[in-house]
Amino acid sequence: MNKIRQVLAGPWIPSEHGKMPYFWLGSLGYLGWKYVYAAPGALELAMLALTLAVFLPLYCASYWVSGWRTVGCMLAGCLIGAAWVRWNVGAASFFIFAAAAAAGLRQMRHAMLAIAGVVLLGLLASLQVDHPQMRMMFLMPILTITLPVGVGAVMDARLRRSRQALLRKQEEVEHMATIAERERISRDLHDLLGHSLSLIALKAELARKLVHRDLDACAREVGDIETSARQALAEVRAAVTGYREKGLAHALASARASLAAAEVQLDEQVERFDLAPAAENVVALALREAVTNVVRHAGAKRCSVSLALEHGVAVLRIADDGQARSEADIRHGNGLCGMRERAASVGGRLALRARAGLELELRVPAGVTT
Template sequence: MNSISQAIRRVWAGPWIPPDQGRMPYFWLLSLGYMFWKYAYVHPSAVEAAMLVLTFVVFIPLYCASYWARGWEVLACMLGGCLIGIAWVRWNVGASTFFIFACAMAAQIMHVRRAMLAIGGVIAIGVLTSLLIEPMQMRFMFLMPILTVSLPVGIGSFMDARLRRSRQALVRKQEEVEHMATIAERERISRDLHDLLGHSLSLIALKAELARKLVHRDAEACAREIGDIETSARQTLAEVRAAVTGYRHSGLAHALANARASLAAADVELCEQVERINLLPATEHVLALALREAVTNVVRHAGARRCTLSLFVEEGSVVLRVLDDGSRLRTHADLRHGNGLSGMQERAAALGGKLALRVGTGLALELRVPAGGAA
């Protein structure tokens, strides 16, 4: 009963009808005019006029509440409409309109079978109610609207409500998809920023350390290192700005150049075996970021003296391998899958590729992504 009282209070305070229903429910109230056909020929008594006003005062809030009702409340509203029709049947055959309204209320029932049974029940009650009318002509006038209009109105109202619920569900699904896309974009930007800043700041830190060592021994070399630091900082700033706007496409050639500079600054020998491959922009972007992260890990964590880097096409896949002879990683337990490795795996999976790590005499990283348009 709390739900019905809440619905009635809502009707009193407004809006009377749920806003998504539009204006048509108010228009259908004009069907109550069917009750006035009798009075075109017969003048109503004072009691009958008062009962007519009371009927509208009771029925209109009941009708509006039916749009907010759910579950058994819908059946209660339908039964209320039928009872009003039964109460009027001996005095006004226009009371058949209340049975039509009751069929329309079945639109709020979610299940097709239950809605059809409820509509059939209302029509059956209307047919049985017609037996209370003695003149056959009046009985026919009462039954005709119920038999010809109630079923189409009930089915039409149910289908319209079902279509409206489907549209609302579709809108919610689209909102969820947009929300998930926003989250995925934020995660992509955070991964890219981590990879960019991790690599570039490591390079800047190494060169700053080298410049500090050279400041008293070789001023010219120190100046070159400081110049490289300035250049790297400007490049990093430009790349971060591009990443934030979502339009960054990191070139593989640029990533290779940075890898050479980072490894050289860390005094790690580089053995390079890179084939010239025409790559799709998305594939090149993933490989470039993976190369950045892999080289950053070599410089920061491996303690390596030698690094082998290879890029080639094998069995329809572009393969990037980075091997180092570092001694700090002895077992897979020593690997910490932080944001960098997780970002590699997620980007590779998005292209249908995979990332493999092997710990032996150093760390071997292999990234495979579909070649697609590679040649």
């Protein structure tokens, strides 16, 4: 019972496909066109309900399966269409759905052969229609819509799989870079603090032994401990400053690598100037998030990144030539909300414009401190 509830709760179609697969079910309206001018009998209504009860789960399943199971879904759709063609020429819809299911076949050659097979089965099914005009009404959608829909679905699936592979590769590169950076930091801290802390420990032990025998010598050792501790603190601060300075540089390097992997041409105009650690962190994270959005969602071929200092304000501008054309095309997800919140936390602001692509402008006071 719990399993049935989970299935009914969904999702019925993988979330990466969005809402469009549900919208395409409206094409079944072609099957109901007949009943505008001819009322169905009780038996035909029962058979129609049974057909939909079988087809709808089959349609949803076609988005989850692959390989020979996809071929099974396509064949089942064609059989449903062939069973209905004699009584309702709107059964051509089932052949169109069957062609779209070819997206589950990874090999282009196999997908094209499967679509051709659907068209052929549609032609054979049309032989059941005796009236020439009705036969033509059945064949027109199959001959004009089936091939474009099938090829479009296959190309869309290939593009989706390519993007997923690219994202996995990008995540792997970022993960390896994070591990390498952690190892580098641990080595640096060991080199910085290992000697200093060992020296402080030895001098503290010596001062403890001298405290009852030679106060002057003990005072000198305590002074050395203070000097060594201050020196170690200065080295740690210098190291942390170095890491912060490399934060934006690392984000830029990661952006170049991600855009290059996605075959997006980069136009970079980045000025070098001092930034407070908090401001640099906001700029670096915004750059990383914006480039990730370009790679994942924009479908862009070109991307420009500029960073300049304008009257004490660091201005980051990122623009792409992707699909965004209006405010409705901008996805206000967690990434953009996070950018706005981080910018606001240091007195900055984020602006977005959708024209011939998406334009992002981040303004952060360069001298903000934590």
